Amino acid sequence: MRAAHSTRYPSAPSVLGSNGSGAASSGSVCAFFDDCIDAGCNQLELAELQCLVEQTGSFRAGEHVFRAGDPFRAIFAVRRGMVKTRRIDNGGREQVLGFYLPGEMIGLDAVYAEQFSYDAVALQTTSFCRFPFPAMGEFAARAPAVQRYLFRMLSRDLGTASLLAGDHAADARVAAFLMDLSIRYAARGLAATRFQLGMSRVDIANYLRLAAETVSRVFSRFDSRQLIKIDGRELELLDQAQLCAIGQSLRSG
Amino acid sequence: MRAAHSTRYPSAPSVLGSNGSGAASSGSVCAFFDDCIDAGCNQLELAELQCLVEQTGSFRAGEHVFRAGDPFRAIFAVRRGMVKTRRIDNGGREQVLGFYLPGEMIGLDAVYAEQFSYDAVALQTTSFCRFPFPAMGEFAARAPAVQRYLFRMLSRDLGTASLLAGDHAADARVAAFLMDLSIRYAARGLAATRFQLGMSRVDIANYLRLAAETVSRVFSRFDSRQLIKIDGRELELLDQAQLCAIGQSLRSG
DNA sequence: CGTACCATTGATTACTATCAACGCGCGTGG
DNA sequence: CCACGCGCGTTGATAGTAATCAATGGTACG
Numbered sequence: 001m002r003a004a005h006s007t008r009y010p011s012a013p014s015v016l017g018s019n020g021s022g023a024a025s026s027g028s029v030c031a032f033f034d035d036c037i038d039a040g041c042n043q044l045e046l047a048e049l050q051c052l053v054e055q056t057g058s059f060r061a062g063e064h065v066f067r068a069g070d071p072f073r074a075i076f077a078v079r080r081g082m083v084k085t086r087r088i089d090n091g092g093r094e095q096v097l098g099f100y101l102p103g104e105m106i107g108l109d110a111v112y113a114e115q116f117s118y119d120a121v122a123l124q125t126t127s128f129c130r131f132p133f134p135a136m137g138e139f140a141a142r143a144p145a146v147q148r149y150l151f152r153m154l155s156r157d158l159g160t161a162s163l164l165a166g167d168h169a170a171d172a173r174v175a176a177f178l179m180d181l182s183i184r185y186a187a188r189g190l191a192a193t194r195f196q197l198g199m200s201r202v203d204i205a206n207y208l209r210l211a212a213e214t215v216s217r218v219f220s221r222f223d224s225r226q227l228i229k230i231d232g233r234e235l236e237l238l239d240q241a242q243l244c245a246i247g248q249s250l251r252s253g
Numbered sequence: 254m255r256a257a258h259s260t261r262y263p264s265a266p267s268v269l270g271s272n273g274s275g276a277a278s279s280g281s282v283c284a285f286f287d288d289c290i291d292a293g294c295n296q297l298e299l300a301e302l303q304c305l306v307e308q309t310g311s312f313r314a315g316e317h318v319f320r321a322g323d324p325f326r327a328i329f330a331v332r333r334g335m336v337k338t339r340r341i342d343n344g345g346r347e348q349v350l351g352f353y354l355p356g357e358m359i360g361l362d363a364v365y366a367e368q369f370s371y372d373a374v375a376l377q378t379t380s381f382c383r384f385p386f387p388a389m390g391e392f393a394a395r396a397p398a399v400q401r402y403l404f405r406m407l408s409r410d411l412g413t414a415s416l417l418a419g420d421h422a423a424d425a426r427v428a429a430f431l432m433d434l435s436i437r438y439a440a441r442g443l444a445a446t447r448f449q450l451g452m453s454r455v456d457i458a459n460y461l462r463l464a465a466e467t468v469s470r471v472f473s474r475f476d477s478r479q480l481i482k483i484d485g486r487e488l489e490l491l492d493q494a495q496l497c498a499i500g501q502s503l504r505s506g
Numbered sequence: 507c508g509t510a511c512c513a514t515t516g517a518t519t520a521c522t523a524t525c526a527a528c529g530c531g532c533g534t535g536g
Numbered sequence: 537c538c539a540c541g542c543g544c545g546t547t548g549a550t551a552g553t554a555a556t557c558a559a560t561g562g563t564a565c566g
Contacts, residue, residue: 090501168462168554170522201545211523216546232545248343423554454513464555469514485513485562 052139054130055079059122065106067119072110074132078102081126082198084207087118096207099123099199101181103188108150123198173208174218176247178228182237194236307383308332312375318359320372325363327385331355334379335451337460340371349460352376352452354434356441361403376451426461427471429500431481435490447489 058081059065065076065083076083083100097118100106110116186192197204201219205212222228227243229236237243311334312318318329318336329336336353350371353359363369439445450457454472458465475481480496482489490496 168521200543202543212544213524213546214522217522220546453511455511465512466514466556467554470554473514 052131052135054132056128056130058125058127061122061124063122065120065122065126065128066116068116070116072107072115072133074130075108076106076120077129077131078104078106079127079129082123083120083126084123084199084203085118085120086206094206096203099181099203099207101184101188102190104184123203170208170210170214170218171221171246172248173210174204174215174222175227175243177204177208178235178237179240179243179247182240192237193240197233197235199233305384307385309381309383311378311380314375314377316375318373318375318379318381319369321369323369325360325368325386327383328361329359329373330382330384331357331359332380332382335376336373336379337376337452337456338371338373339459347459349456352434352456352460354437354441355443357437376456423461423463423467423471424474424499425501426463427457427468427475428480428496430457430461431488431490432493432497432500435493445490446493450486450488452486 056076068087078100080102082102083106085097085100085106087095087097089095100120106120107116181195181197182192185195201212201215205215208215219228219230222243223230227237227239227246229238309329321340331353333355335355336359338350338353338359340348340350342348353373359373360369434448434450435445438448454465454468458468461468472481472483475496476483480490480492480499482491
């Protein structure tokens with residue numbers, strides 16, 4: 001499987017410490033730095049990037065980080081907490097577009113647009129690194145590696161979107177969803193087999209285009225099959241191989 | 254990939270000569286030129302762009318334009334015919350990702366990647382404009398308008414992908430699909446209420462994540478409801494307003 | 507002229523949405 | 537302090553919809 005959000009990010013944390021700034025915790029704080037290093041940013045560029053970034057205060061659960069229609073002024077990278085992005089369709093119904101874990105970036109696709117096309121809502125107490133524009137854009141224009149990186153992230157999101165859209169089996173979607181989370185946690189050096197899924201069943205269901213009851217039932221089924229152990233939002237993955245298999249099979253063998 | 258791509262754009266689309274014509278896009282051959290004009294490319298840049306483009310020979314139905322894994326060397330814009338993009342998942346099943354009409358561009362998301370992530374297959378006899386890289390990339394780097402345009406197209410694709418992913422009602426998906434086609438034909442100045450859908454029911458079904466039989470049934474239902482008139486692959490839209498409504502309503506009112 | 511492939515239609519099955527009821531934890535306010 | 541409401545999560549019963557299996561006719565192509 002491709003793993004929706006993830007692939008690259010090796011567990012390359014402390015590389016940043018090289019240019020002074022106190023070593024950021026064990027898990028890296030921000031995808032941007034890591035990936036910039038991978039992408040070949042030189043030290044000068046990296047230092048410049050570091051000067052650009054700001055830290056936001058924290059948002060509480062339910063608070064908007066930005067709304068659809070807000071002018072685009074910055075990219076956000078989650079430092080702590082969790083965020084969902086969503087859109088409200090013409091019928092007034094919410095459509096959850098994605099979840100963002102610590103270290104992941106939101107708002108990339110608005111880089112060259114004038115405004116955001118969706119809401120970002122904190123699911124827990126959440127804080128960010130903020131990369132302001134147009135300063136950031138100018139920087140990117142001068143640093144090809146950054147430019148390329150932005151593009152690649154965009155392309156990646158594009159592939160991701162169509163991923164969950166694909167299969168229709170509820171089991172498959174949920175399994176793929178769990179494995180995706182696991183992989184993304186692992187990519188940041190966080191616990192990948194035992195973690196809190198920070199969002200409600202309703203949000204998961206909406207994201208996967210299922211009914212909340214169905215999600216709940218699938219969880220129960222997986223639990224009784226010893227594939228996972230779930231208690232409220234506390235999750236443990238017991239058989240990743242099989243989950244992965246379920247996630248891929250629509251109906252084949 | 255055979256075919257003689259050597260010519261230098263002989264029958265240049267008349268739209269290009271529009272120093273002040275304003276003829277706009279009535280039957281323009283290639284989206285790139287039109288949109289570049291909209292995006293504010295100056296004449297110098299436009300002329301340069303024209304030098305870069307090549308024409309490909311034609312591909313027959315079933316032939317590959319490129320395959321997943323092929324090194325990325327160019328963006329393709331459909332001149333005539335139709336193309337589907339697809340991916341083969343680990344189970345060996347085909348997943349249709351999209352269809353491309355005359356004037357539309359394929360391969361954008363590979364701009365800064367090293368290789369294509371999906372196959373492109375001609376559904377009919379199809380020919381292309383070909384924008385070679387890295388020449389094109391260097392050009393884009395020098396022309397901010399082009400750069401912005403590429404990004405915007407990428408973002409647009411991203412939004413589109415999640416569009417069809419959303420709802421689950423077969424009627425809604427098919428209706429949205431038809432309206433999407435219609436709008437895209439209209440955008441290129443082609444007949445928008447009466448056209449040939451160039452792909453098989455199987456491809457449509459795969460794209461919409463439905464069974465082929467279901468697509469067939471929905472067509473029949475729409476036909477008997479006087480929403481469309483369909484005979485084989487010849488389609489006429491009789492009630493676009495209602496189709497649009499069906500396409501958006503999942504279950505609201 | 508036969509062999510695929512495509513499209514349509516019918517019968518049956520399987521899955522998931524929906525409706526409904528219940529328990530739980532939490533914050534507010536009486 | 538406790539009652540209450542509210543959002544969340546689980547589970548059961550039911551119904552609707554689309555997948556699947558199956559059969560048929562049309563058409564393009566060698």
